[in-house]
Amino acid sequence: MGQRTTVATTFGSAVRESVGSSLAAVDAELARRYPGDAGTRQPVHTVYVPADVFTAGTVREWGDRALAALDEHAPDAEAFAAVLGLPGELAGPVHERVRAKLEREPVEDLRIDFEDGYGPRPDAEEDAAAARAARLVAEAYADGTAAPYMGVRVKCMEAAVRDRGIRTLDVFLTGLMEAGGLPGGLVLTLPKVSYPEQVVAMARLAGEFETAHGLAEGRIRFEIQIETTQAILGADGRATVARLIDAGAGRVTGLHYGTFDYSAACGVGAAHQAPDHPVADHAKAVMQVAAAGTGVRLSDGSTNVLPVGTTARVHEAWRLHHGLVRRSLARAYYQGWDMHPGHLPTRYAAVYAYYREGLERAAARLVAYTERAGGDVLDEPATARALSGHLLRGLDCGAVGTAEVTGLTGLDRAALERLAGRPAGRGF
Numbered sequence: 001m002g003q004r005t006t007v008a009t010t011f012g013s014a015v016r017e018s019v020g021s022s023l024a025a026v027d028a029e030l031a032r033r034y035p036g037d038a039g040t041r042q043p044v045h046t047v048y049v050p051a052d053v054f055t056a057g058t059v060r061e062w063g064d065r066a067l068a069a070l071d072e073h074a075p076d077a078e079a080f081a082a083v084l085g086l087p088g089e090l091a092g093p094v095h096e097r098v099r100a101k102l103e104r105e106p107v108e109d110l111r112i113d114f115e116d117g118y119g120p121r122p123d124a125e126e127d128a129a130a131a132r133a134a135r136l137v138a139e140a141y142a143d144g145t146a147a148p149y150m151g152v153r154v155k156c157m158e159a160a161v162r163d164r165g166i167r168t169l170d171v172f173l174t175g176l177m178e179a180g181g182l183p184g185g186l187v188l189t190l191p192k193v194s195y196p197e198q199v200v201a202m203a204r205l206a207g208e209f210e211t212a213h214g215l216a217e218g219r220i221r222f223e224i225q226i227e228t229t230q231a232i233l234g235a236d237g238r239a240t241v242a243r244l245i246d247a248g249a250g251r252v253t254g255l256h257y258g259t260f261d262y263s264a265a266c267g268v269g270a271a272h273q274a275p276d277h278p279v280a281d282h283a284k285a286v287m288q289v290a291a292a293g294t295g296v297r298l299s300d301g302s303t304n305v306l307p308v309g310t311t312a313r314v315h316e317a318w319r320l321h322h323g324l325v326r327r328s329l330a331r332a333y334y335q336g337w338d339m340h341p342g343h344l345p346t347r348y349a350a351v352y353a354y355y356r357e358g359l360e361r362a363a364a365r366l367v368a369y370t371e372r373a374g375g376d377v378l379d380e381p382a383t384a385r386a387l388s389g390h391l392l393r394g395l396d397c398g399a400v401g402t403a404e405v406t407g408l409t410g411l412d413r414a415a416l417e418r419l420a421g422r423p424a425g426r427g428f
Helices: 013-022 024-033 058-073 077-084 088-104 123-143 162-178 196-213 241-247 259-265 278-291 311-330 341-357 359-371 381-397 402-409 413-420
Strands: 045-050 109-113 149-153 186-190 222-226 252-257 297-299 336-338
Touching: 013 024, 058 088, 058 311, 058 341, 077 088, 077 311, 077 341, 088 341, 109 186, 123 149, 123 162, 149 162, 162 196, 186 196, 196 222, 196 241, 222 241, 241 252, 241 278, 252 278, 259 278, 278 297, 311 336, 311 341, 336 341, 341 359, 341 381, 359 381, 359 402, 381 402, 381 413, 402 413
Parallel strands: 045 109, 045 336, 109 149, 149 186, 186 222, 222 252, 252 297
Antiparallel strands: none
């Protein structure tokens, strides 16, 4: 007892040091390209609102309209569950949490759109709209009415609209600086990216703005929308998405699939353009592999089937949207687009049911892992990270409560963040 066992070895320290030296560049490259998840909250959706209709009351208006849709078309938990096919044990908790969410925080991520939803306008009109957007966003963060994440989608880097997009970005960011600085929840979206050089250009603009205003390098980051076939497969036959991420030099935060532009580019007819079409699945699979480990988040696209009209039509649209959201979640797309206030009830219903229905099982597996208690599933550290991340996403969006998770796992949020590999305290 207590005696140290001597074992025989062959490799000397010089060999180990030589191997380490030979792989130093690879170690650095892995750390640069694959830093892992940022550890911050990822919104469950993005709402796009044309710049000319965005107002100081847009977030609250979307919540009120969503609540009104529930009141009219599914006034209680049982009715809502019946429409969506939710099991009885989830009907009450999901309905209660959906209504609370719509009252408290109806929109998690809002993008003021200066691209397709806004269209071409006279320069003076778009200048004024961009300045107004900056003022309203700054005021919303100041008075506490902002969505957790807000920003703009400007026109793309293609020649015909490039100057206009750059100017709108400049007016918006400069307006925010004049109003007190860039808010923590700022998100910028670059659409219709086809070539890495366009991402390089956007990164250059971000760097130039930082230098001009004395901001820290890397403060301004942005999302890329995958809407062109060239973003998936280049003219040379090589996959392109990883090159787009790399071109951003650490500034790319997300990849958003553009359902309708990408489907149309592939020749898909209007009636079949949807997030579950095979061309969509192919594009998103490529995006997923390219982004894995990079810290770049993924977002699915949207459906253009709106829940409006008679109750029967609303129920049909709700079932479609709910099914699409569930499908995305199962495929590890934890974010998507919502195009209408009537989509909010089914967005949150799908998300909340997804996290609640597997809560006890996920918690039990995590307890077994942390206590090495065994069970019918032998989990790896990577699975423990995924289980912890799953619970944290449920906490972030309001699907589950802190006391509920701690009661089931014995772990507080800080412990979950450590297991998930998140920097502590960066959930929001």
